[in-house]
Amino acid sequence: MDVGARLDRLEAESALRRLGSDYCQGFDKRDWDRFAGVWHEDAVWVVVGAGVQFEGLEAIVEQARRMWEEPELRQSHHHNANSVIDIDIGGDVATGMTDVHVNVELGDHTWQRFTATYIDRYERRAGRWKIARREAGLASELFPVSDPDAHGRDR
Amino acid sequence: MDVGARLDRLEAESALRRLGSDYCQGFDKRDWDRFAGVWHEDAVWVVVGAGVQFEGLEAIVEQARRMWEEPELRQSHHHNANSVIDIDIGGDVATGMTDVHVNVELGDHTWQRFTATYIDRYERRAGRWKIARREAGLASELFPVSDPDAHGRDR
Amino acid sequence: MDVGARLDRLEAESALRRLGSDYCQGFDKRDWDRFAGVWHEDAVWVVVGAGVQFEGLEAIVEQARRMWEEPELRQSHHHNANSVIDIDIGGDVATGMTDVHVNVELGDHTWQRFTATYIDRYERRAGRWKIARREAGLASELFPVSDPDAHGRDR
Numbered sequence: 001m002d003v004g005a006r007l008d009r010l011e012a013e014s015a016l017r018r019l020g021s022d023y024c025q026g027f028d029k030r031d032w033d034r035f036a037g038v039w040h041e042d043a044v045w046v047v048v049g050a051g052v053q054f055e056g057l058e059a060i061v062e063q064a065r066r067m068w069e070e071p072e073l074r075q076s077h078h079h080n081a082n083s084v085i086d087i088d089i090g091g092d093v094a095t096g097m098t099d100v101h102v103n104v105e106l107g108d109h110t111w112q113r114f115t116a117t118y119i120d121r122y123e124r125r126a127g128r129w130k131i132a133r134r135e136a137g138l139a140s141e142l143f144p145v146s147d148p149d150a151h152g153r154d155r
Numbered sequence: 156m157d158v159g160a161r162l163d164r165l166e167a168e169s170a171l172r173r174l175g176s177d178y179c180q181g182f183d184k185r186d187w188d189r190f191a192g193v194w195h196e197d198a199v200w201v202v203v204g205a206g207v208q209f210e211g212l213e214a215i216v217e218q219a220r221r222m223w224e225e226p227e228l229r230q231s232h233h234h235n236a237n238s239v240i241d242i243d244i245g246g247d248v249a250t251g252m253t254d255v256h257v258n259v260e261l262g263d264h265t266w267q268r269f270t271a272t273y274i275d276r277y278e279r280r281a282g283r284w285k286i287a288r289r290e291a292g293l294a295s296e297l298f299p300v301s302d303p304d305a306h307g308r309d310r
Numbered sequence: 311m312d313v314g315a316r317l318d319r320l321e322a323e324s325a326l327r328r329l330g331s332d333y334c335q336g337f338d339k340r341d342w343d344r345f346a347g348v349w350h351e352d353a354v355w356v357v358v359g360a361g362v363q364f365e366g367l368e369a370i371v372e373q374a375r376r377m378w379e380e381p382e383l384r385q386s387h388h389h390n391a392n393s394v395i396d397i398d399i400g401g402d403v404a405t406g407m408t409d410v411h412v413n414v415e416l417g418d419h420t421w422q423r424f425t426a427t428y429i430d431r432y433e434r435r436a437g438r439w440k441i442a443r444r445e446a447g448l449a450s451e452l453f454p455v456s457d458p459d460a461h462g463r464d465r
Binding site for chain 3: 252270298
Binding site for chain 2: 003006007010013079081082083084085097099101115117139140143
């Protein structure tokens, strides 16, 4: 493989890892421009298990905003790990599988902790890598967390 | 360092990070082909503390499968972080130190949460980077988790 | 962008990710040479919220050591995730935003679990990328953890 193609692949991997980070940083910090920036206009966001999907950038961002409202989220933390990325550099397409450790506090001060796995399809269009499709599947049952009283004991 | 060597080092780092991800993804999702693919035929997997080690790809994969059976695991989640990788590109050898946050649910629905650190030796043979030796050492005592009853309260 | 500049940017990203890992590995394992190695001589470490900051390598390392003594830490685990790195390669400057999941056990065997976000400024001086400024801000309230008794039940 020539130098240009090798650089291209390495830069693509860097860009794809960045998308994964911007997704979490954007959602958790409610930086909606950052969150919106990771998706193609016609992207599809599938919530496996819930059996629902959101089609198109506008619907995806609207859903993300809604997730902060009902059930109300007091805080949200998505931490990525174990990204496995395969790039077809000539085809401007890549696939990814990434685990995420999620901790959210609901409006009633109860917590949910779980892991999920993102199965992604990325496409490069007009030179920009973005998510074309993300399937978010629960990778675990809810982890145990303390009851809200225990929370107070930790302060 | 010339362009070829610089690209080689960057591609090696990418390949080594991929091994770390495939190890976790393979074990947790019981994708044994993926798990087996990260080890050289004569690799050694040392479980520090337990004072045991497994030699050779076959013994390593067999042990990984056994870990799902006794103690029975209902689910397993290994999340890598903080990889420190040093590559001797000319020597086709690299070393790594990576933390991992582990959450496992046992057959009796109790959970264990802890961190470990992997001390790795990687070798490139026939152009393929794989793990030659992994020492998995407990980096923490068990973290507190709720009693199984608390689990139900999170549902 | 020419080949040299593209390689330079990729190598810079690799070096910056390494700083983030060495910070966590150094602090958690009390490897103070490793911890010290990520900071420029005149670096500034800001603890947002506490409203304190530490100026200069010596003061930063002294503070890190002190954090293990009061409140006494029995163990500490910092796991990075979601690094967002922007590099001005010509200017030898970069910025970063990284989440970290922290689990610490205090001397009284109680635990604290929380997330923080590091806002970093990196500079390359004499060819070496290091942290010029790190602002560590709590990204969450404390997560719930079990009371110490629950800890015993996990042993």
